[in-house]
Amino acid sequence: MNLYLENAGVSQGKEVILEGITYDFEPGRIYVLMGRTSAGKTSLMRTIAGLIELTQGKMLFDGKDFDALPTWQRNTSMVYQQFINYPNLTVLENVTFPLRRSGMSRALAEETAHKLIDKVGLGDFLDRLPGKLSGGQQQRVAIARALIRNANVLLLDEPLMNLDYKLREQLREEFRDLLTTARNSVTIYATTEPSEALLIGDELLIMHEGKVIQHGKPSAVFEHPNSVTVAKIVNDPPMSILPAKISDGMLCIGDLLRLRIPMHLVGIPDGVYQAGFRASELTISTDGEVTEQGVVDLVEVAGSETLIYVNTPTGEIVIQKEGIHGYHVGEKLGVSIPSARTFLFNPSGELVVAPGN
Amino acid sequence: MGITFYKRLFLLPGLLLLIAVIIFPLLFSIRVSMSSWNVSRSGLDFVGGSNWARMFSDADFWSSMLRLLNFAVLTTFVQYVLGFMLALYIWQGVKGGRFFRLVWLVPLMTTPSIMAIVWRSIFREDIGAANGILKMLGLSTIGWSTEVVPAIFTIYVAEIWQWTPFMFLFLLAGLLILPKEPLLAAEIDGASPSRIFWKITFPLMAPISIGAILIRLIESSKIFDSIFVLTSAGPGSATETPTYFLWKRSLAEFQIAYGATLALTYLIVMIILLTIIAKVLTYLARPRGW
Amino acid sequence: MAKVIFSNVGQSYDKSLDEETWALKPIDLVFESGRTYGLVGPSGCGKTTMLNLISGIIRPSHGSIFFDDTDVTDSPIVKRNVAQVFQFPTIYKQMTVYDNLAFPLTCRKWGKSEVKARVEEIAEQIGISDVLGKSANKLRADEKQLVSLGRGLVRDDVTALLMDEPLTVIDLQYKAELRRKIRKIVEGKGITIIYVTHDQYEAMTFADEILVMSLGRLIQRGTPEELFEQPNTKYVGNFIGSPGMNFLKAKVGQEGVILGEQALEVSNPISLTVGSEVEIGIRPEYVQVTESFGPNTIKAQYVSMSDMGATKVMTCRVGDQLIKAKVPRGQTVPKEGSVGLLLPAKKLLTYREGSII
């Protein structure tokens, strides 16, 4: 019951929307699609659902040609970014709709729906219209509707995107627990948020300009981004990328900083590179360690961390510090560079070495 | 059955019915315009472009066209201004707004040909209401059906009475869906009410206004019923529009071939003119900047 | 630039006498001149109402509003001289970008050359100089929002700059960038700024002081640090910080509190009788995983681990209650069995009936 894409592509006129996607999706696992807006995540989902026509390659489900089936025979479910439910149907009617369509009796459908609606915490709202619910509740209805039947493929297109911050935090965990119950479905979940991908995904697919540019276990992708592009997508706050050079057994960052070459970079040929550092691994230097001097450009408080953007002669550095700290814009700071945590990329952006875990 | 089947299922019944009803008249008109079918000779012979040549030099036809241009543009403009004012009042909220709205819609629901009968009785020179009121006010009476300008005036009044509600309704619907934020923002930016209207509201309404104006130009150009009943194109041919002219040629005098020529000409001229007007209006209302 | 004062201001939309149903319960409040305030809370908490009361879009049903010493309760919008940036980009779409920015000035009868100089200056600052001649309607969403913002900033004599969730429609990828731009523009201008958002992240980034609201009431105001370190209610503790604060049921002991069997020292003094029921609160950031069972260390059972990217969140069970601890990515922690958790006394707060003692 797996979904197999071979060299799948979609183009509309001259515009290439999806290109060369080959991947085997297995049921019972959660696949997270990550990428910037318009990287092709939504297009891929719509193609799988049959809402966009495949113009190249093959799409098979359970070995059979999936592309030949019209949307309504594919048995897929979708949860949209906007809160989409049937506005003229109550919560209960919304959730029973797919079951009734597949010919289940009203009594049985309602019984099944009751259980699931209770599970998503809307037991008290059975007779409400979706328009009278809050955004979070509407999205819970949508997921209940998607989960109610054993869909072949379950598609979730940034379902938490338009929700309040706190609610997002809460629903993220609820959704993960709900989705793991869909053992028979291929589950595909699109998001732009790294933390969501790490929390929810069994497999992570990074999309960029219509292609899948890396895939693997979420933590593996996070630890070994194969390019600067991927590193930027999976790191929030962004990874600081600085020009680097290896020569004479030294790692040079920018023009000024010369560091002893760290263990994981031993044996790398001399040459010009790019060095990436995670914001959480950079620290503000209090003494005379190996530092880059810079000026605070912006301070943001994120959740319970502080992000400090520092302008240095070498480039912009983003530091994430636990807790809430009051640095002032314009303040001079030293940033200590953790050379042992260097992600080394070649000048064209491909990963050379990651620091490992 | 795939998506293509359903795609066709939705569009084709309506489209085909329309084509079926409309295709014969169109093709027939084209063919018959090249014949000499009239009251004494029926049948589809072939006389080439002689009807077309006659049409080009038919001064009466072209002057009825000019008359129509005058009529359509002027009544549409007046309807637009009045309709906009009425819509603005309701939109801004007046006391008894619901009552006014209801009453103002009534003319839209009346039948033009029948209202023309009523208007005719109002403009009867001896016992009609119009002259009656003038007399009560101590003014001299007017020869509504015998003098050119008053006769034209009666047609214009009937048209404006009938269709201003349409403009009102259309523009009110447009005002009601305007986003509120730009108007609030303008107030916050310190703009006076008249400035808000001319700089914000009116330009925002441009697409809706253009739609409404085009619809009214199309519909009012077809005017026939009220002229037929109210003035019979008189006095002389002072209120004769192309549709009346057409009617006279083809249905009263039974010049079928020539009538078809005129009909096709009317259609072509209208499409060209409306396209030009639409383009000009859209150009005038274009957003500034590149 | 002025002080904005709420004197017993309340807002009910339906003339109800029951204050509990009001969108904004009667409140006395001062926004000091030249400071930046963040108004946060979930949708429907009354924050937008408060903003609209200041700008005059709504007239308060109760109480009075003052700008410095002037009562403006009944002043029309035009007279208040405030600037407001709405949730969705609000541009005059039929005008050019230049005319959009110039509009507030021409309304105030500025001379042509003055307008030109000022508009060009502002455009330069927000980085839209190159699109001044462009039709405002053809801009991208984020550019449009910059124009809205520019219109808010073009007058430098405004009483206050009000921003209502100005980043809602902005794509995640532009959000940070736009946030930085706004920060830079308003920095050092001495404008009174009130920024409304449901996103604590944004609020804390922007504001000198945060006002947390819920159901039409002000719950707590303070600097980001204060709200993080000393939330006065469980509500604030949960709302600020990601994940929210841990709250555990405990009893008052001879000294400090007793959690299960374990006596714990807490930071705030308790004057309640021994045995009274309280709750202790601690931030996941301050819960330390330890192997040595010293004072203030509790024994917990490992439940699960969530990968958040830069950090991991470990969930443990204490008795029948859950507690979360934030662990740096690099730190190795047990994956099963019992775990020692150090709850530093300095960071341990006590709550009763939802409020801090």
Place this chain on the structure above:
Amino acid sequence: MSKTLKYVFLTFWTLFVFVPLSWALTTSFKTPDAVNQGATFIPWVQFEPTVAGWQDILGISGYANLIPNMVNSAIVTFFASLISVSLGGFAAYGLSRFRYGWKYYGNSDIIFFFIAQRILPPVVLAIPFFLLLKGLNLLDTHLGLILVLTSGLMPIVVWLMVDFFNQIPREIDEMAMLEGCNPFQAFRRTILPLSKPGIAISTIFCVIFGWNDLFFSLVLTFTNVKTLPAAVVALNGTVTPFWTLSASAIFSILPLIGFVFIVERYLAKGGFSGAVR
């Protein structure tokens, strides 16, 4: 503009709307004397009302009976509107949701083709329609008139409904398809219930334009299915007295005026918003 001026204008316009109708209404109750005296406006004060005019048109006095004509109008209007709204609605939904194409013509060209029908004045089509219906043996039948009217009404529906459907998020019918509805079921189960305002407004306009048609009835029907406007205009052409004509006028516009009072709330609300976007 000052408040007074505004209310003067509103009052003036409201009076202007009222005058012709009240004139027709009062005249319909006048006696020959009252009419021939010159203009009078107020019943009982200026003249003594009678119902003679009304007896003339309702078949009581034996002069004329407009009731069969009203039945004709109702039948023709009802079916022409029904066909137009259903077929036009389907077509509009298709045009809103799918892409059609033939060579380099696309959806907008098809919509233009529909709307262009409105440019044609009835007089242009009268003779071909006459010959067509004659050939099909449909002259002076309800069906013939209904078909002809439909060609004029369907464009109105397409024009109003395409934009209306465009405003309903397409995710809703997509979702229905994902959940096992074919496009037709998706339309029927999810979009149709949401389209009531759009359908209402289209129906209203179909009824107005259908009821008001004079020309086709004049040319394509003779005795059996003569509609109300045609019958009244025919009365107008004879020596029918003033009060009788007025009664017939009021009689024929009354149904639609009643109609507007019922449907006014649809006219004012959302239904129209689709068309003006």
